[in-house]
Amino acid sequence: MQIDVVLPCLDEAAALPWVLGRMPDGCRAIVVDNGSTDGSAEVAARHGALVVSEPRPGFGAACHAGLEAATAPVVCFMDADASLDPRQIPYVAEGVVSGAADLVLGRRRPVTASAWPAHARLGNRVLAWRLRRRTGAPLHDLGPMRAARRTALLALGLRDRRFGYPLEMVLRASEAGWRIGEVDVDYLPRVGHSKVTGTVRGTVRTVRDMWRAA
Structure with missing residues (x-):
């Protein structure tokens, strides 16, 4: 089955060649450029990705623009910073493809201590705890690698266009009665500096946006 x-x-030009070079057969990369100034869009195009421009700032805006551009039955989301290995996409998507699950998240397992700063890990733990209380879903991580069916995702009517988008996805999926699962994935030291959780300030901002979504 094709997966988008x-x-x-x-600004992920340095990481994109590695990420796109490891895209598995049957997977089409949709790189959503969200205002890069380092030539990320050009790098992505040279490495065979479909490039979508989303001028509205925000992680959720970029994710949703990619979802709307997708055409495959199953859509997977992942960061473009080389912190996740695209070769693990089929493993995350397996439950959705087989029909055993409606939404599967990759639970990040750091391969080195530096891959996931303590402040970012703590923020994620707090949000995962809140999510378990709200939904009853057995999740321990709001993992950025996740898979679901495209038409079903669009039907959720997600509204958040900032960092609350991943959390809103799980909340709306739970309300819709989706079967939600979790599998382990490797978490690698990212290339470059994180715009989301690379600093304490960035982590606080992300947790605030997600908390509001919850």
Whole structure:
């Protein structure tokens, strides 16, 4: 089955060749350029990705633009910073493809201590706890690698266009009665500096946006 892989992108030119070079057969990369100034869009195009421009700033805006551009039955989301290995996409998508699950998230397992700063891990733990209380879904991570069916995702009517988008997806999926699962994936040291959780300030901003979505 064809899988479209949405990669929200802001200044990831250094990481994209590795990420796109490891895209599995049957997976089409959709790189959503969210205002990059380092030539990310050109790099993505040279490496065979479908490039979508989303001028509205925001992680959720980029993710949703990629979802709307997708045409494959199954859509996977993942970061474009080389912190996740595209070769694990089929493993995350397996439950959705087989019909055993409606939404599957990759639970990040750091391969080195530096891959996931303590402040970012703590923020994620707090949000995952809140999510378990709200939905009853057995989730321990709001993992950025996730898979679901495209038409079903569009039907959820997601509204958040900032960092609350991933959390809103799980909340709306739970309300719709989706079967939600989690599988382990490797979490690697990213290339470059994180715009989301690379600093304490960035982590606080992300947790605030997601908390509001919850």
